[in-house]
Amino acid sequence: MQTVANTLAGHRSIRQFKPDEVPQTTIDEVLQEAIAGTSSSGNLNSYSLIVTRDPARKQRLYELHGEQEFVLQAPLVITFCADWYRTRQWLKLRGARDNFNNFLGYQVAANEAMLISQSVTLGFEARGYGICYMGTTLQAMGQIADYLGLPETCLPITTIAVGVPDEQPERRERLPMRAYVHDEVYQKPSAAELDDLYRAREESGWQRYMSMPRLKAMCEEGGITSLAQMYTSPYKYDPEAYAATSQQVLETLRGRGFLPNRLAPEQTQE
Incomplete structure (x- = not known):
């Protein structure tokens, strides 16, 4: 196990993986540590993680993520979701008022999904595994949500591929x-x-x-x-393309219960 400083210093985006499986015990350790050690608004932990190992299911994720080859190479793919469905069902069960099915709720849950993803990433990298974040999650947000069976107020935010690195890329530079x-x-x-x-x-x-x-x-x-x-x-x-994708994301947020059917400014227009 590496220190946090060493893990951060050694970070690289890995796009070539060996076929070695990630042991279930390692997956469980990393996820448990990340969930226990990541900050959360109100301790509501408004996220869910979808773990994909089945080759056939990875094939479909490969297609949804723009056919990036490393999705098929990596033995493990994890999709991080902004998720208020679980909490909202608990509120309903206890007779509490509904909430979080709004844009602020989405922002909080999306932030928490990214926080937990970084904790999980550090956990795997500290154990010598490589990861690659996939920004294509947002481009295919609605399709991925449908494929993974995500309920209302639950949407994918980011995805990582995980495995044993089969390359040693140079470290990417940062600005001063x-x-x-x-x-x-x-x-x-x-x-x-x-x-x-x-x-x-x-x-x-x-x-x-x-x-x-x-x-x-x-x-x-x-x-x-x-x-x-x-x-x-x-x-x-x-x-x-960014403008078109932005519109798609907005429509997905509306369709999944995070935005009203009409934006507030339009509601006030005659």
Whole structure:
């Protein structure tokens, strides 16, 4: 077992896994420790974890997560859900008023799902396992919820693949600490400060993209000449795709009981 500092220092996103299974005893230990040791609003623990090991079920998750090969390689996939269904049923059983089927409830539960996911990640990494977070969970939120049989006011927030690493990727760089940490109040960076903060990232990130023939060809074809342009290009985080996905997420929240059928501003319009 590693220390927390060593575990954080050794973190890498792993996308190639060996076929070795993760023992059930290890899974139980990690999840129990994470649940016991993660902060929760009101100790209501508004999350649920769906553990997937069956190859056939992983095949469907692979499809829903954009056909990323490591989903099939990893012996274990865990989906972290914002979940008020369990609590709301308990409230009903005890004759208490219903609550949490609203946007604030979603925010609290989504935050807690991310908190527990990080605790679980640290638990596996401290034992030598590798993980990869899947942002595609949000893109396919509704479909994943249907596939996993999630009830009302229960939605997937993030997913991790877990297994024995079969690669040793380089550590990804971060911006200098001063980019993230503000003393007392937010310090807006000037253009000169932004240039200084992002200079090393722009150079190393662009070199990494240019070292990959497929990405280099895409950039040349699309007239992309910088890392910043790549990040908002059709090949990565396309603003139009983000807007469409944002609308899908809103509709999913409405359909799953976290938002009213109509937004408040529309209700007041004549």
